Amino acid sequence: MAIFFFLLLFAGIAYFLYTSQKSTKKASSHTETEIEQVLNSSIDFYQALPVSEKKENFKNRVVHFIQHVRFTSVGKAKHTLLDEVLIASSAVIPLFHFPNWEYRNIHEVILYDDHFDHQYNVDNDHHIMGMVGEGALNNTMVLSLRALREGFEKTEGTNTAIHEFVHLIDKADGVIDGVPEYLIPKKMIEPWLRHIRATMQDIMQHETQLNPYAATNEAEFLAVMAEYFFEKPTLLSRNHPELYTMLQKIFSPPSTTEKNG
Numbered sequence: 021m022a023i024f025f026f027l028l029l030f031a032g033i034a035y036f037l038y039t040s041q042k043s044t045k046k047a048s049s050h051t052e053t054e055i056e057q058v059l060n061s062s063i064d065f066y067q068a069l070p071v072s073e074k075k076e077n078f079k080n081r082v083v084h085f086i087q088h089v090r091f092t093s094v095g096k097a098k099h100t101l102l103d104e105v106l107i108a109s110s111a112v113i114p115l116f117h118f119p120n121w122e123y124r125n126i127h128e129v130i131l132y133d134d135h136f137d138h139q140y141n142v143d144n145d146h147h148i149m150g151m152v153g154e155g156a157l158n159n160t161m162v163l164s165l166r167a168l169r170e171g172f173e174k175t176e177g178t179n180t181a182i183h184e185f186v187h188l189i190d191k192a193d194g195v196i197d198g199v200p201e202y203l204i205p206k207k208m209i210e211p212w213l214r215h216i217r218a219t220m221q222d223i224m225q226h227e228t229q230l231n232p233y234a235a236t237n238e239a240e241f242l243a244v245m246a247e248y249f250f251e252k253p254t255l256l257s258r259n260h261p262e263l264y265t266m267l268q269k270i271f272s273p274p275s276t277t278e279k280n281g
């Protein structure tokens with residue numbers, strides 16, 4: 021009888037630990053099949069992949085992201101599964117050629133319905149479309165739902181969520197400085213910084229058609245160029261071939277591109 025009692029007690033404690041641990045994690049109500057349907061209908065990058073690359077290298081990583089990151093809509097914002105898939109895909113796309121790389125610096129994505137200011141006032145006149153949290157908001161990303169959706173609807177070479185995830189990749193080595201040390205070959209760091217500064221000069225002198233925001237600093241340069249690289253690669257390869265080749269070495273090193281085409 022005593023043994024039975026202790027077994028029952030043990031089972032009770034185990035169940036409590038299991039459920040309390042579970043409640044601290046994000047409970048995803050979406051199935052893999054539902055996520056796959058959204059990938060098939062809404063993510064061009066995924067659709068363009070060969071079948072052999074879709075599951076392991078993309079879908080599984082999107083599912084993992086959705087199951088481990090909390091999505092919080094604030095104010096009038098109301099996100100759907102589509103938004104979660106857009107965000108998770110934006111996380112996977114820049115790291116597609118780094119299958120063993122996993123984000124350790126994002127736990128939550130906070131969503132506003134429109135653009136916002138530094139006090140998180142939301143209004144379509146405000147200019148912030150997304151940001152990577154610092155200090156108390158460390159491990160958090162803030163995104164405008166409008167900007168997120170437009171990034172995947174329009175084909176102008178802008179994608180806010182990819183931009184912010186590239187900042188997170190850049191941040192993983194401890195500092196957001198335009199040099200993603202886990203991705204860039206070491207011997208390329210100096211030439212990359214030289215190239216950034218020269219191109220920033222060209223942008224400031226209006227000698228390019230690149231988004232002038234890229235000239236803000238090295239970190240913004242990397243994030244803006246990554247948007248072009250993944251959204252409008254032909255614009256870069258045609259007008260800025262050297263820059264394109266450098267980004268290719270950063271985001272798709274030769275050892276992986278041989279395999280992935």
Ligand SMILES: [Zn+2]
Pocket residue numbers: 183187239240243
């Ligand atoms: Zn930025």
